[in-house]
Amino acid sequence: xxELKHINKFYGENNRKIIALNDVSLTIxxxxxxIILGPSGSGKSTLLNLLGGMDRPSQGEFRMGEKEISHLSxxxxxxxxxxxxxxxxxxxxxxxxxxxxxxxxxxQQLSTNNEPASHYLESVGLSHRKNNFPNQLSGGExxxxxIARALAKAPKLLLCDEPTGALDSHTGKKILFLLKKAAVNVxxxxxMVTHNAEFAQYAxxxxxxxxxxxxxxxxxxxxxxxxxxx
Amino acid sequence: xxxxxxxxxxxxKRNWTQFFSVFLMAFLSxxxxxxxxxxxxxxxxxxxxxxxANGLADAWVYGTGFTENDIQSxxxxxxxxxxxxxxxxxxxxxxxxxxxxxSERTLTLSAPLGKPIAEPYFVxxxxxxxxxxxxxxxxxxxxxxxxxxxxxxxxMVDGREIELTIAGMxxxxxxxFFTGTQExxxxxxxxxxxxxxxxxxxxxxxxxxxxxxxxxxxxxNSRLRTEIExxxxxxHIAYYxxxxxxxxxxxxxxxxxxxxxxxxxxxxxxxLAILAMYTTIKRLIDTQTKEIAxxxxxxxxxxxxxxxxxxxxxxIGSFGIAAGLAAAPLLSHFVLETQKNILSLPHWxxxxxxxxxxxxxxxxxxCMASAYFASDQACTGLPADFLRGNTKGKSAHLLLEKLSxxxxxxxxxxxxxxxxAASNKMRVLMGIIGVAGGMMLITAGLxxxxxxxxxxxxxxxxxxxxxxxxxxxxSAFLEESFGQEVQILPTRFAxxxxxxxxxxxxxxxxxxxxxxxxxxxxxxxGIYLTEGFANRAxxxxxxxxxVFPAFHESSFRFEVSGxxxxxxxxxxxxxxxxxxEAGGTFLPQTLLVDEETAEALSGNPAITSTIARQDQMDNxxxxxxxxxxxxxxxxxxxxxxxxxxxxxxxxxNFVERTRDYTTLSVLGFRKxxxxxxxxxxxxxxxxxxxxxxxxxxxxxxxQYVSTFSTITIExxxxxxxxxxxxxxxxxxxxxxxxxxxxxxxxxxxxxVSALKNVD
Numbered sequence: 001x002x003e004l005k006h007i008n009k010f011y012g013e014n015n016r017k018i019i020a021l022n023d024v025s026l027t028i029x030x031x032x033x034x035i036i037l038g039p040s041g042s043g044k045s046t047l048l049n050l051l052g053g054m055d056r057p058s059q060g061e062f063r064m065g066e067k068e069i070s071h072l073s074x075x076x077x078x079x080x081x082x083x084x085x086x087x088x089x090x091x092x093x094x095x096x097x098x099x100x101x102x103x104x105x106x107x108q109q110l111s112t113n114n115e116p117a118s119h120y121l122e123s124v125g126l127s128h129r130k131n132n133f134p135n136q137l138s139g140g141e142x143x144x145x146x147i148a149r150a151l152a153k154a155p156k157l158l159l160c161d162e163p164t165g166a167l168d169s170h171t172g173k174k175i176l177f178l179l180k181k182a183a184v185n186v187x188x189x190x191x192m193v194t195h196n197a198e199f200a201q202y203a204x205x206x207x208x209x210x211x212x213x214x215x216x217x218x219x220x221x222x223x224x225x226x227x228x229x230x
Numbered sequence: 231x232x233x234x235x236x237x238x239x240x241x242x243k244r245n246w247t248q249f250f251s252v253f254l255m256a257f258l259s260x261x262x263x264x265x266x267x268x269x270x271x272x273x274x275x276x277x278x279x280x281x282x283a284n285g286l287a288d289a290w291v292y293g294t295g296f297t298e299n300d301i302q303s304x305x306x307x308x309x310x311x312x313x314x315x316x317x318x319x320x321x322x323x324x325x326x327x328x329x330x331x332x333s334e335r336t337l338t339l340s341a342p343l344g345k346p347i348a349e350p351y352f353v354x355x356x357x358x359x360x361x362x363x364x365x366x367x368x369x370x371x372x373x374x375x376x377x378x379x380x381x382x383x384x385x386m387v388d389g390r391e392i393e394l395t396i397a398g399m400x401x402x403x404x405x406x407f408f409t410g411t412q413e414x415x416x417x418x419x420x421x422x423x424x425x426x427x428x429x430x431x432x433x434x435x436x437x438x439x440x441x442x443x444x445x446x447x448x449x450x451n452s453r454l455r456t457e458i459e460x461x462x463x464x465x466h467i468a469y470y471x472x473x474x475x476x477x478x479x480x481x482x483x484x485x486x487x488x489x490x491x492x493x494x495x496x497x498x499x500x501x502l503a504i505l506a507m508y509t510t511i512k513r514l515i516d517t518q519t520k521e522i523a524x525x526x527x528x529x530x531x532x533x534x535x536x537x538x539x540x541x542x543x544x545x546i547g548s549f550g551i552a553a554g555l556a557a558a559p560l561l562s563h564f565v566l567e568t569q570k571n572i573l574s575l576p577h578w579x580x581x582x583x584x585x586x587x588x589x590x591x592x593x594x595x596x597c598m599a600s601a602y603f604a605s606d607q608a609c610t611g612l613p614a615d616f617l618r619g620n621t622k623g624k625s626a627h628l629l630l631e632k633l634s635x636x637x638x639x640x641x642x643x644x645x646x647x648x649x650x651a652a653s654n655k656m657r658v659l660m661g662i663i664g665v666a667g668g669m670m671l672i673t674a675g676l677x678x679x680x681x682x683x684x685x686x687x688x689x690x691x692x693x694x695x696x697x698x699x700x701x702x703x704x705s706a707f708l709e710e711s712f713g714q715e716v717q718i719l720p721t722r723f724a725x726x727x728x729x730x731x732x733x734x735x736x737x738x739x740x741x742x743x744x745x746x747x748x749x750x751x752x753x754x755x756g757i758y759l760t761e762g763f764a765n766r767a768x769x770x771x772x773x774x775x776x777v778f779p780a781f782h783e784s785s786f787r788f789e790v791s792g793x794x795x796x797x798x799x800x801x802x803x804x805x806x807x808x809x810x811e812a813g814g815t816f817l818p819q820t821l822l823v824d825e826e827t828a829e830a831l832s833g834n835p836a837i838t839s840t841i842a843r844q845d846q847m848d849n850x851x852x853x854x855x856x857x858x859x860x861x862x863x864x865x866x867x868x869x870x871x872x873x874x875x876x877x878x879x880x881x882x883n884f885v886e887r888t889r890d891y892t893t894l895s896v897l898g899f900r901k902x903x904x905x906x907x908x909x910x911x912x913x914x915x916x917x918x919x920x921x922x923x924x925x926x927x928x929x930x931x932x933q934y935v936s937t938f939s940t941i942t943i944e945x946x947x948x949x950x951x952x953x954x955x956x957x958x959x960x961x962x963x964x965x966x967x968x969x970x971x972x973x974x975x976x977x978x979x980x981x982v983s984a985l986k987n988v989d
Contacts, residue, residue, distance in 0.1 A: 016620060045542040045982070054896060054981040075900065082898025093893040097625050097649035106642040107897050153898070 001188060002028040002051070002157065007060035008210075009046050017148040021057070022047040022076035022212040028205075033183045034191045035200050038071050044193045045161065047209065051191060052159045054076040062158075070167070082110050085186070086155030088179070090162040092142040100145045101130035108152035122150040124178055140171035145179050151186065158182060160192040164199070176202060233894025234530075234538045237853045238519075241514065242545065248510045248885075249546050252597065255503035256550025257557075258867065259269035259496050259593050264554060265585040266492030271581040272566060273573075277406070280575055281518040282350065286403040287314070287347045287446035288834070291458050292467040292720070294781065295441035303349060303461045304445060311449035314347045317338045317432060317443035320839065322386040323423070326375060335375065336410055336839055337367065337385065338424040339443070341432035347446050348403045350426060351576045354378050355398025362430040364397035368408070368575055371423025372399050377912065387435050389835045394435075400426065401574050404446075408574060412732075412799065413699065413841050415686075415943060416572060421845070443467075455730070459778065466722035467780040474729045474941055481573050487937045489564070494933070495867075496589065502871070503550075503593060505599035505660035507543055508559055508879060512656070513882045515539065515605055532606075537902035540598050540987040541607030547597030551590050558586075564859065571856045585617035628652050647910035649654045650883070657780045657882055661915035662873025662922065669923025670930040671868030672957040675861045677947060682938075684948035685797045686850040690843050693796055694821035699841045707836035707870035708818055712827055714739025715818035723802065724776040724785075727766035729941050731801035733779055735809045743821040744803065745773075746792030756791025762800040762944025775898060777802070779814070784879055786812045797944050859951045865960075872964040880912050880972035891978050905973040912972070916965040923961070 021043045022031040028034055029053075030129040038044050050054040050062060053069060055079075063083065064072040072080060094103045105117035122128055124144040134142055145164060150158055160179060164172030176192075176199055183190040192199070200206045200220070233603045242249060289536075291304070305313045313919055323335040351357065353369040366381055369757055377383070403426070409415070410422020417741045433439055447454070455469045472478050515522065524533055562580040570578060628649060637645070651658045702708060708715060714737055721733040736742050736752075744753060744758075748771075752758050759769055759775070769775060776785045794803060806816050823831065831837065891904055899907075932947035939945045 049982055052896065072937070078898060080898075080901050081896060085898070087896050089893070093889065095646060095890050095893070097646045097653070099627075102642050102645060106646075109642070110898050115715075131627070136623055149897075216334070 001019070001030050001065065003023075003061070003063045003104070004050075007057045007062060007063040009043075009050065009055070009135075010058045011054045015038045016094055016187070019212050021050070024060070024212075026207060026212055026214065028191060030189055031183055031187045032189050033180055033202070033206040034207065035191070035203035036191065036193045036209060037200060038196060038215075039195070042209040042213075043212040044209055048159055048161055048191065048193050051157065052087060053080040084155070084156050086150030086158040088143070088146050088150050088158065088160040090132070090165045092139075092146045092166075094142055094145055094149075096185050097135050099131050100126060100137065103134070103145055104148045104152050107149045111153040113152075113154040113155060115152070115154075117152055121145070121153040124148045124153065138171075139167050140174060141145075141168060143171075143175050144178065147175070147221075151182055151188075154186065155188060158188045158190045158199045160190065162194055164194065164196065165188050165193065172196075189216065232394070234534075237543055238538065238545070240520075242542070245510075245514060246883055248513065248878060249542070251874045252503065252506045252510055252543075252546045252698065254870070254874050255499055255506045256547050256593050256597055257554045258381060258871070259499040259503050260401055260554025261561060262490050262588055262867070263496035264501060264558035264582065265767065266488055266495070266560060266565065267586045268503075268562030268580040268582050269565045269569070270485045270492065271563070271583050271585075272579045273488065273569065275581040276575050276577055276579050277481060277485065280401075281403050281575065282408075284349045284351055285347050285448075286472070286478070288450045288471060289447040289449055289454060289458075290404070290470045291445045291447065291462070292469075293443060293445070293462050294316075294465045294467065295443060296462075297441065300461060300465075300518055301442075301445060304458060307451065307454065307457050309449045309451035309454070310447055312347060314342070314344055314446045316342045316346070316444050316446070317440050317442050317799075318444045318523060319387075322839065324384040324391065325377060325382070326768060332671065334421070334840060335505060336422050337371070338410060338422070339427055340364070340424070341429050342426050343429055343442050347448050349790040350400040350402050353399040353401060353576065355396070357398070358428070359397075360428040360430055362428065362434045362607045363395055363553065364431060365394040365425045365427045366398040366400045367396060367402055367425040368419075368574065369399040369404065369422050370408075370417070370419035371397070371425075374419040375423075376406075381827075392435055394427065394431065399682075401576050401640070402426075403478075405473065405477045406475050406573055406575065407484075409476070412476070412580045412942065413846055414849045415798070415858075416848050417574075418850055419644050423878060425565070427517075445693045446773035455728075464781050464783045469722075470782050478943055479598075480940060483940065484569065484573065491934070491935050493988045494930075495671075495864075498663075498670070499595065499871075500589075500593060502660060502664055502667065502875060502978045503547075504596050504600050504665065504672045505656060506875070507546070507597045508604045508655045509654075509660055509882060510602035510878070511539055511542060511601040513885065514542070516886070521836060524746045536602055536605045540602040541981045543597035543599070543601030544594070547594045550597070551593055555590065558582075561863075564863075568857055568860055570854075574690060599712050603661060625653060635952050643910055644908070647914060650711060650887075654883075654886075658915055660914070660918050661879040662919040663820075664879070665916050665919025665965065666923040666926050668875075668961050669874035669920060669957055670691050670927045670963070671864050671871065672960055673923070673927030673953060674931050674934045675864035675868060676953050676956055677927075677949060678864075678934060679858065680947040680950065680953055681931070681935050681945060682850065685943075685945065686847055686854075689796070690847045691799045691949050693739060693744045693798075694822070694843065695743065696730045696826040696843055698828040698843065700823060700828070700837050701823040701839045701841075702821065702836050703838060704836035705817070708832065710823055711821055711823070711831060713821040713823035714741045715816075716820040716822060717779070717816055718820060719779040721780065721802070722778040723767070724778070725767055725769065727763065727941075731763055731941075733777060733802050733804065734799065735806055735814070735818075736805045737803045737816075737818065739822065744796050745857075746794055746796045748792060750792060751805055752794070752804055752805060753791070754805045755789075757788035758794050758803040759790055760794050760796045760800045760802070760944070762797070762939070762941075763802070764942075766941075771911050775802075776813060782814075784813075786814060788812065797946060798942075800944055802941050867966055869960060872961055873968050876912055876916065876965050877971065879915065880908070880969055883911050884972050884975055888975075888979070891976065892981055894983050895976075895979055903974055908976065912965060912969045916962065918959060920961055923957075927954070927957060946957075 005025050007021055007024040011018045039172055046088050046203050048058055057070050075099040101117055101121055108117045121127055122148055164175050179190050182188055203220055206220055307444055318340040320338050323337050379396055381396050383396055385392055409417050458469055522651055717735040720730055721735045723732050771790055773790045775788055775790055833932050928949045935945045935947045968974055
């Protein structure tokens with residue numbers, strides 16, 4: 001479904017040139033739960049930015065099906081993000097002046113899918129908090145709203161940047177479960193960047209990045225997430 | 231503290247666009263107040279100096295002839311310190327004019343009979359002497375007509391041409407605002423001038439000795455007007471004091487007018503300076519919560535941090551005040567120049583007083599206090615509060631949401647805008663006041679000339695449609711000529727507003743069409759009062775009024791049949807029929823004629839003077855044009871105000887929401903959709919400010935216009951929808967262009983930052 005071939009990403013020029021990604025090639029398939037692991041500065045976020053259409057590669061091919069993404073204009077990239085990609089941010093990035101349901105609704109209105117926003121909020125177990133503003137929610141609840149918002153666009157690709165980074169381990173596992181469930185139920189490809197190696201055991205595919213290069217790609221038989229919900 | 235100072239300078243550099251609005255408001259507050267204060271302070275000083283040096287009477291009494299007894303009786307009244315009599319008359323000036331010239335010049339000449347209370351100021355030439363054959367004319371008239379010292383002045387007196395030598399150029403304190411005729415609203419030195427001559431010259435000219443017709447009085451008492459009236463009886467014509475003699479009251483009142491303007495305009499800018507400083511510092515603190523936490527953690531007290539933020543107010547306020555003070559003299563001289571066309575003074579000066587200093591200090595204190603209070607509220611708390619991210623006061627449901635029929639259909643973006651506005655009340659208030667203030671100023675700037683033009687158009691195309699007013703004292707001429715006859719009598723009314731006014735008695739004719747507030751024409755049966763007079767005197771339709779006209783021993787009683795919507799010549803109107811039925815004698819001295827009759831009568835020796843309606847209109851239009859610079863300046867300030875306030879508001883709003891916009895962009899919102907969101911708050915603020923600004927503009931215009939009113943001319947605001955449409959267009963264009971400028975920042979959104987920490 002998504003294919004990256006010999007992707008390079010440089011910042012700066014000449015002797016100040018920084019290589020953020022170096023000859024990265026990988027594929028991501030529909031319904032697959034992929035985890036990208038690596039230390040700080042390994043290129044995880046750069047890779048996520050490219051996959052999310054927020055940045056363009058310096059070299060290489062980035063295809064989604066038959067469509068070449070790396071040559072799209074700013075406006076086309078905006079459409080790509082709108083139609084294809086869902087984002088879950090480390091710090092939730094909810095709009096403070098919108099209540100939980102409205103935060104989901106504002107994203108849902110971008111998609112052609114007819115499910116009401118409340119459906120997505122219900123799917124993350126927050127129907128009872130629909131009228132609460134972000135400052136009235138806990139970190140875990142905010143992240144669940146963030147996931148509902150991402151899912152409300154019915155994305156083909158769900159990108160998660162350290163979604164559990166600001167949460168305690170118990171809540172973090174709950175979030176992981178939700179994301180996995182999304183991958184399976186909605187048939188969405190989930191790509192999650194994390195530095196927590198423990199989560200790798202739940203992934204279908206584990207990509208290890210180091211100094212901008214793919215160190216290894218492992219296919220995995222994932223464990224089931226054990227939470228109260230499960 | 232050294233490093234806090236470094237931080238201060240860098241913060242100012244980094245956030246200069248936001249601080250610029252504070253600077254500008256402080257600048258405008260000081261510029262407008264100090265600039266205008268310099269004008270009214272200077273004008274007051276110039277007038278005081280002139281009056282102190284040359285003297286000015288407290289009252290002027292006009293009569294058909296004052297005997298020694300009359301003057302002694304007046305002198306003997308309570309509170310009267312001194313009297314001075316003179317003979318005043320008008321002549322036509324033919325100097326430098328071709329015999330066929332149609333332009334008519336009129337000189338009001340007076341011969342002092344004794345030592346005057348108000349000594350003339352001699353601009354050029356010799357001082358006053360008693361030798362016959364000399365005249366001293368006013369300087370503006372001489373300049374406007376290229377008259378020079380020792381030149382012969384050819385004047386017409388009672389159909390005889392006489393030559394006098396110009397011995398000097400003068401200015402007098404009782405003719406500071408000299409129109410020469412009550413039919414002109416502004417001086418026209420090319421057509422009307424004044425002069426003085428000796429008693430010997432007067433006798434030479436008139437070939438007879440005459441009794442004085444004007445007595446000037448120094449000192450006063452509260453009953454003076456009626457006491458003089460009873461001394462003079464039917465020989466009494468008019469009584470004026472410093473508040474009612476237009477030539478003086480217009481000048482003294484101008485100081486008050488400009489002082490009121492300085493307070494009115496600068497109040498608005500000072501209010502916006504408070505809001506701009508408060509919101510800007512609030513915003514700065516919101517972006518620096520982590521830095522505040524670090525400073526607190528390092529041991530800086532909240533008080534020290536508070537003073538650090540207060541110093542933003544000190545620096546920006548000081549720069550704004552300094553710039554305002556530097557530019558104020560330019561404004562002062564600019565406005566003062568416009569007054570030089572209207573008033574006659576020997577010396578003009580700009581004078582600043584302690585009020586300007588107080589306003590400067592006030593602006594500085596306001597800037598510092600706004601910054602201090604903004605920081606004091608925001609900095610209160612423990613370092614950990616700030617490190618966690620201070621979210622207090624953010625987002626809550628609004629009462630408006632209970633109106634589900636209104637709230638539910640709103641888009642998410644609109645709901646977002648409403649809630650943001652509710653949690654940033656000061657910012658929104660600033661925007662609303664800025665826009666409403668802009669509307670007010672533009673409405674006033676556009677409306678003032680429109681109101682004066684409307685007054686002129688109404689007076690000279692609707693109320694009066696004659697081609698020319700012909701003044702004559704020849705009754706045979708009046709009987710032979712075709713036109714509408716008018717008798718004008720200086721009159722005291724009871725009740726009244728304390729001032730003598732004119733009673734206009736008009737014959738049937740085609741040239742007077744004034745209407746009442748009930749939209750009816752003047753008909754026989756009662757007296758009609760002009761609206762300004764009726765309002766000031768508290769008289770209504772149906773009331774009874776006692777009329778004490780000049781030259782009449784007895785009084786007359788009339789029912790007020792209507793209130794006339796006329797702005798000029800505040801007084802009363804009667805039809806000849808009503809007057810005669812009441813027992814009055816109709817002795818007209820003015821004939822209103824059409825163009826054909828005016829041409830036919832041109833050059834008739836029975837005519838003492840003429841005034842063309844077109845000249846009256848041109849005089850008024852020139853007056854409006856002379857003030858055009860001030861009106862344009864007001865509009866320019868208004869546009870600047872709207873742009874700066876909305877740009878600041880938009881920038882603050884955008885900076886606060888940058889992360890949200892970035893998130894939405896990452897979620898797939900297109901640029902034009904984001905641009906629409908950026909417009910919501912500015913558009914909503916503009917809408918509210920605009921809606922408030924329309925009635926506020928109408929009110930402000932009426933206040934502004936009324937500052938120009940005198941007891942003889944009642945300026946009323948002419949508030950047209952075209953005016954509103956133009957003001958609205960300027961406000962909305964300013965708002966939209968500002969919003970567009972702010973939305974350009976969307977191009978610089980850094981999407982990657984959305985994935986980073988809240989910092």
